[in-house]
Amino acid sequence: MSRLEAKPAEVRKVSLRREMQPIVQQRLMIVMLLLLFGVVAVTVRIGWLTVSSGGEAYAASGDTTLPPRADIVDRNGVTLARTIDAWSIAIHPDRAISAPEELAPRLQALMPERSVEDYLDILNSDRPFVYLRRRALPELVAQVNALGEPAMEYLREPERLYPQTNLAAHVLGWVNLDGEGVTGMEAVLEERLMDPEQRGEPVALSVDSRVQAAVQSELATAMRRFNAIGAAGIVLDVHTGELLALTSLPNFNPNAANRSSDHARFNQATMGFYELGSTFKPITMAAAIEEGVVTDISRRYNAEEPLEIGRFTISDDHPQRRYLNVPETLVHSSNIVTARIADQLGAERMQAVFRELHFDDPVEFELPVRGRPIWPEYWARTTIMTAGYGHGIAITPLHLANSYATLVNGGVYRPLTLMRLPSDAVPEGERVFSETTSDQMRGLLRLIVQEGTGRNADADGYRVGGKTGTAEKASEGGYRRNALISTFAAAFPMDDPQYVIVIMLNEPRGDAGTGGASTAGWTAAPVVSRVVSRIGPLLGVIPSETRDIDTANLRAMLWRAPSERS
Amino acid sequence: MNMEATVVKASIAKTGRRPLGDYIGRSHQGPLSEWFWEIDRVLLLLVTILISIGLIAVAAASPAAAERYSGDSFQFQQLHYFYRQIIWFSVGIPIMLVISTMPKELAKRFALAGAVCFFVLLVFVPFLGNEVNGARRWIGYGMATLQPSEFLKPFFIVAIAWLLSLRVTQDHTLPVVPATAIVTGVIALLLMRQPDFGQTVIFGSVWIVMLMISGVSTKLLGGLSALGVGGLAAAYFFYPVATTRINNFLFADGDSYQVDNAMRTLTNGGFFGTGPGDGEMKYRLPEPHTDYIFSVIGEEFGLVACFAIALLFGAIVVRVFVKLINEENIFYVLAAAGLATQFAIQALINMAVNLDMAPSKGMTLPFISYGGSSIIALSIGFGLLLAFTRRNPHLPALDKRL
Numbered sequence: 001m002s003r004l005e006a007k008p009a010e011v012r013k014v015s016l017r018r019e020m021q022p023i024v025q026q027r028l029m030i031v032m033l034l035l036l037f038g039v040v041a042v043t044v045r046i047g048w049l050t051v052s053s054g055g056e057a058y059a060a061s062g063d064t065t066l067p068p069r070a071d072i073v074d075r076n077g078v079t080l081a082r083t084i085d086a087w088s089i090a091i092h093p094d095r096a097i098s099a100p101e102e103l104a105p106r107l108q109a110l111m112p113e114r115s116v117e118d119y120l121d122i123l124n125s126d127r128p129f130v131y132l133r134r135r136a137l138p139e140l141v142a143q144v145n146a147l148g149e150p151a152m153e154y155l156r157e158p159e160r161l162y163p164q165t166n167l168a169a170h171v172l173g174w175v176n177l178d179g180e181g182v183t184g185m186e187a188v189l190e191e192r193l194m195d196p197e198q199r200g201e202p203v204a205l206s207v208d209s210r211v212q213a214a215v216q217s218e219l220a221t222a223m224r225r226f227n228a229i230g231a232a233g234i235v236l237d238v239h240t241g242e243l244l245a246l247t248s249l250p251n252f253n254p255n256a257a258n259r260s261s262d263h264a265r266f267n268q269a270t271m272g273f274y275e276l277g278s279t280f281k282p283i284t285m286a287a288a289i290e291e292g293v294v295t296d297i298s299r300r301y302n303a304e305e306p307l308e309i310g311r312f313t314i315s316d317d318h319p320q321r322r323y324l325n326v327p328e329t330l331v332h333s334s335n336i337v338t339a340r341i342a343d344q345l346g347a348e349r350m351q352a353v354f355r356e357l358h359f360d361d362p363v364e365f366e367l368p369v370r371g372r373p374i375w376p377e378y379w380a381r382t383t384i385m386t387a388g389y390g391h392g393i394a395i396t397p398l399h400l401a402n403s404y405a406t407l408v409n410g411g412v413y414r415p416l417t418l419m420r421l422p423s424d425a426v427p428e429g430e431r432v433f434s435e436t437t438s439d440q441m442r443g444l445l446r447l448i449v450q451e452g453t454g455r456n457a458d459a460d461g462y463r464v465g466g467k468t469g470t471a472e473k474a475s476e477g478g479y480r481r482n483a484l485i486s487t488f489a490a491a492f493p494m495d496d497p498q499y500v501i502v503i504m505l506n507e508p509r510g511d512a513g514t515g516g517a518s519t520a521g522w523t524a525a526p527v528v529s530r531v532v533s534r535i536g537p538l539l540g541v542i543p544s545e546t547r548d549i550d551t552a553n554l555r556a557m558l559w560r561a562p563s564e565r566s
Numbered sequence: 567m568n569m570e571a572t573v574v575k576a577s578i579a580k581t582g583r584r585p586l587g588d589y590i591g592r593s594h595q596g597p598l599s600e601w602f603w604e605i606d607r608v609l610l611l612l613v614t615i616l617i618s619i620g621l622i623a624v625a626a627a628s629p630a631a632a633e634r635y636s637g638d639s640f641q642f643q644q645l646h647y648f649y650r651q652i653i654w655f656s657v658g659i660p661i662m663l664v665i666s667t668m669p670k671e672l673a674k675r676f677a678l679a680g681a682v683c684f685f686v687l688l689v690f691v692p693f694l695g696n697e698v699n700g701a702r703r704w705i706g707y708g709m710a711t712l713q714p715s716e717f718l719k720p721f722f723i724v725a726i727a728w729l730l731s732l733r734v735t736q737d738h739t740l741p742v743v744p745a746t747a748i749v750t751g752v753i754a755l756l757l758m759r760q761p762d763f764g765q766t767v768i769f770g771s772v773w774i775v776m777l778m779i780s781g782v783s784t785k786l787l788g789g790l791s792a793l794g795v796g797g798l799a800a801a802y803f804f805y806p807v808a809t810t811r812i813n814n815f816l817f818a819d820g821d822s823y824q825v826d827n828a829m830r831t832l833t834n835g836g837f838f839g840t841g842p843g844d845g846e847m848k849y850r851l852p853e854p855h856t857d858y859i860f861s862v863i864g865e866e867f868g869l870v871a872c873f874a875i876a877l878l879f880g881a882i883v884v885r886v887f888v889k890l891i892n893e894e895n896i897f898y899v900l901a902a903a904g905l906a907t908q909f910a911i912q913a914l915i916n917m918a919v920n921l922d923m924a925p926s927k928g929m930t931l932p933f934i935s936y937g938g939s940s941i942i943a944l945s946i947g948f949g950l951l952l953a954f955t956r957r958n959p960h961l962p963a964l965d966k967r968l
Contacts, residue, residue, distance in 0.1 A: 028890055031907060038911075039910075042918065049832065050869045
């Protein structure tokens with residue numbers, strides 16, 4: 001009794017403890033479950049992120065050097081496009097502390113692409129984030145940083161850099177601000193370039209940057225000299241179909257593609273369709289020889305008078321006013337004789353050869369910027385005759401280059417490519433001409449450069465062969481006499497042809513050096529000569545004083561004025 | 567003297583030392599073996615794993631942090647933060663172990679004294695503190711700089727637990743709830759002045775959880791929850807730091823660059839990670855070694871490592887709470903549950919921020935993030951937790967005593 005009375009508080013405590021125990025236990029469990037709910041929420045979120053990110057590392061594990069987008073290199077491994085960590089400059093106008101009136105002129109001085117008013121608008125706006133420059137040089141970032149505005153932010157963003165600037169710009173194309181390929185090989189190869197499995201390996205194009213640079217610089221020089229509105233140049237490996245150079249001038253800098261004009265972005269080599277004129281004559285001759293229309297190249301055809309077919313008159317630019325054999329026809333570029341031979345060949349056989357050369361299709365290669373050639377809808381007799389010397393049918397310079405490759409490589413057509421081909425991946429090709437015809441054409445093409453309109457294309461020791469083509473540009477209601485497309489299609493070395501070069505100048509104007517002539521022999525041919533002497537050594541073609549294709553018997557067929565005979 | 571003792575003596579005579587097994591063997595009656603058999607060894611194992619993971623994570627994040635904080639005039643060594651972290655742990659782990667050996671009564675007194683000390687220091691922060699990143703949270707100079715609020719957390723919890731337990735052990739009429747409310751309120755005010763919104767949330771929520779466990783009426787709990795929500799709303803409307811943080815999160819307003827980068831880093835490594843040292847995105851992170859270390863782990867060790875860490879924190883919570891179920895001393899229940907709750911809430915908030923589930927606050931991931939104050943304060947807290955959960959293995963249940 002007395003014990004109980006002595007410790008009433010103790011009893012109360014014990015009973016309170018007993019009373020509290022279940023509540024405390026229950027509450028403990030509730031708190032634990034709440035905390036576990038948090039843990040579960042976090043794990044669910046991690047699981048969701050795993051699923052939504054695909055669970056795969058963006059960077060393949062173990063390789064920190066893996067770029068976000070594969071490099072593009074030329075056939076020798078020279079970098080043409082690479083992704084770098086560039087700087088961007090941005091500002092948080094709502095957090096800016098400088099006086100806008102002071103900051104705006106300073107920003108304008110450093111980044112003059114916006115006016116002071118534009119900067120004031122940005123600074124006075126309450127926007128949380130504005131990009132001021134998406135691709136900034138580190139020096140500029142340092143200068144802007146030195147302004148001391150804490151609301152500036154400098155971000156590292158991957159940027160596509162084209163270290164060779166405008167070299168092969170039309171081939172490469174460019175990427176947008178999100179790093180996706182927009183045109184050119186950047187767009188064509190989009191998947192390959194972004195594929196995490198293959199990103200580490202650069203993509204090798206068929207282009208040889210040295211050759212491309214030589215063609216670009218010689219073309220640009222000629223374009224300036226002759227005030228041409230455009231130019232295109234192609235170098236092609238005749239045995240594989242690989243394009244070593246593909247250029248269209250004016251071109252652009254893919255590092256700042258948005259600052260170039262549409263004219264500069266237009267690829268004349270793939271999109272420009274031109275009536276390429278006399279460069280067609282060797283093709284017509286080859287077709288005629290192949291089909292047995294011309295069995296003897298020494299046979300002479302009447303070129304005394306311009307040829308009148310209905311209301312058309314076909315005349316020669318360098319009239320000889322006599323009968324001409326095949327070598328003479330090509331050397332003097334006779335429209336009359338070519339038309340006569342085309343007439344004998346007939347629509348069917350001519351179309352068959354043209355189709356075998358794929359003149360009716362867009363060029364077979366990777367770039368999507370190519371259209372369908374202008375193929376005559378109705379082949380009248382005059383159509384056949386004019387098509388024989390390259391009028392009435394419009395193709396791209398690339399078509400022409402490939403047909404010349406077919407002419408000289410032994411007669412095999414192969415699709416073109418901008419990708420470097422391993423030696424075992426060269427396509428078989430389709431036979432268009434026989435070896436014999438091809439051999440004969442090699443001699444004839446060399447003869448044109450030795451004796452005819454193509455003299456200016458010769459490069460000492462490199463045995464160039466080729467054909468000029470000067471066509472008046474078609475316009476509404478006829479042809480424009482002073483607007484020419486001057487083309488030279490060539491191959492070298494002719495004793496063992498390896499490369500085809502096509503040079504095209506759009507509306508060149510002759511100068512004193514050419515005696516005022518704007519024709520291909522005076523404008524395009526010298527470009528070929530200079531390009532060959534520059535790229536020949538790079539491509540391992542050994543110049544020789546003594547080696548050459550034997551054209552003695554062809555030369556013997558040329559008529560010479562008595563005074564010229566030795 | 568039995569055979570065994572003779573053998574032991576003989577071995578001492580031979581080697582001059584006794585094998586370690588003797589110190590912690592069940593048969594040995596010394597302080598070390600007593601500690602070993604009383605301590606919650608599962609909890610000790612879990613925290614050891616956590617500290618190991620933390621050291622690896624800081625080693626991974628250290629180069630990124632060193633690069634970020636190096637200037638033209640001064641370059642941090644790549645593993646600077648890793649070496650510093652080892653120093654912090656070499657101080658913190660002994661502190662934790664020593665505290666865990668304290669008799670419970672001594673631990674309680676130690677904690678109460680600490681609570682008073684650091685409360686005073688916290689009061690002085692506005693006058694003596696150093697300003698970092700626009701907040702005045704630190705006190706002291708050089709290596710001796712410390713953040714009183716970090717140290718106050720464990721001591722505060724023990725103090726609140728003690729106050730609340732008075733109602734059960736002494737007199738149920740004591741106004742302990744209002745008393746704890748006043749203490750918490752004063753601390754919250756001091757923290758908001760710094761400003762430190764994240765710590766305020768932790769102090770507040772731990773206090774509410776402890777009230778809940780102490781068995782206050784559901785009516786009061788409902789009122790407090792409403793007050794908590796109201797407080798958050800008030801913070802949102804009247805407290806600019808909270809306003810911007812919450813706006814950023816809810817409406818993706820303003821600059822989401824940091825959060826975006828954290829998310830990108832976290833998922834960059836995929837499920838299995840890029841591998842140690844191979845992370846790239848971590849270099850774009852602010853505070854890769856403290857607030858955003860969870861993202862660095864995600865990048866280099868994969869989301870699987872993030873899973874593991876989340877589960878590890880979950881395991882610690884379960885271990886502590888399940889063991890508390892049959893603890894009869896209300897003070898130990900409250901103190902241990904409060905310490906575990908603080909630990910878990912801090913981890914959850916940090917992970918949620920990294921996973922873009924919560925607005926960003928300056929909150930460290932316990933035992934994983936870099937930081938001297940944080941590591942030593944957590945060591946003290948965990949040491950107290952280990953001390954209060956120590957259980958005499960020979961006295962199984964409370965029922966027998968009552």
